[in-house]
Amino acid sequence: MPDEHRAWRERLGAYVLGHLAPDEAAAVRAHLEGCAACRSEERELAPVAQRLALGSPQEESARAAPPRDLGERVVARVARERRSRRRAQRLGALRLAGAGALAGGSLAAAAFTLWPSGDEGPAPARPPARVAPAGEVVAFRGLPPGVKMQATVTPRAWGTSIAVNVEGAPAGIRCTVWLRREDGTRIPAGSFRYVDRKGGSRVLLASSLPRSEAVAVGLKAGRWTYAAPLR
């Protein structure tokens, strides 16, 4: 390549970044008019220069390393999903078999004992009389004004019961509740729709996760997710 042409081409970086003095930029523009190779080079570099504007090389967060155990948590989460699918398949088969063999009442009882460990179990609404004294009351934070949500979390032999009180939410909004483990995984506790009435809705939910393994209660209401940390 002739040296003169190379000298023009090597100015294209400063040119596309807008770094050249007006007369030098005008000279480059004149050269571009008559040089297809430099025009094509300029077309390749201009979008790169535009991308630079979106970055901020001082941004430290992108350099931060993930926690050392994240890879194993990824593997564990997929393994759990795999197991829960197999379980759902078995449960489906079991319920089909049960429907043929059992009368309605005992089928309902069988389904209830199976549900708390399943995904998206039904939300058995119960009278509020059965709150155990050992329950811990936690409030969800960051709620919209006028909305109150709290949960009473109680250890049980079969897992954890979660009594949820909601007040002032949009009527009919679907709420999903889970317990979070220390590794960030979620164990479902069920879902319900909020009934708007004086004093709010109170719903009793259940999860198979032992209370000692739960670090927070999570609640998704419509598009919004809230968490309340547990002791």
Place this chain on the structure above:
Amino acid sequence: MARSSTLTQDDGLRTAYRAHGPELYGMALRTLGDRGLAEEVVQETFLRAWNAAERFDPELGSLRTWLFAIARNVVIDVARARAVRPRVAEGDAAGVEDRADEHEDPYERAMLGWEVEEALRRLGEAHRIVLVETYYRGRPYAEVSAQLGVPEGTVKSRVYYALRALRNVLEEMGFDA
């Protein structure tokens, strides 16, 4: 079948995580600015990838490109569900304001920001430094030339070769403009 066993076996997942997990985490952290959410994005990305493993075809694109396409959606889902505001670069470089508005989706912007930062990190030091000094810090070429102890013309040509190299790195990362 080779292509689905990449992600359906635990060992395949581990290999894929080692190769791409830290980078996915960096992208999510840069975009969402929250370590917990970034971890969630990485887990959810691999979960969705595992779920759709039979749809991954290495002949159509790299595993990295595929994972990043999934992660992009996960970031947007997570951010919208939690109403997290994306972290967009401060914009202290000259000319940012009038160029920025072509990427109106703030998540898209934040992810493109991460992409260019990642590409800059992969450049050689000599190339990176001239772009940081002349472009991001807006310093005159004469000053940068004195700092580096090379003629001003060399700073100028290095800026050219740096942009050229940056384009190559971005292309490896899937950039096609």
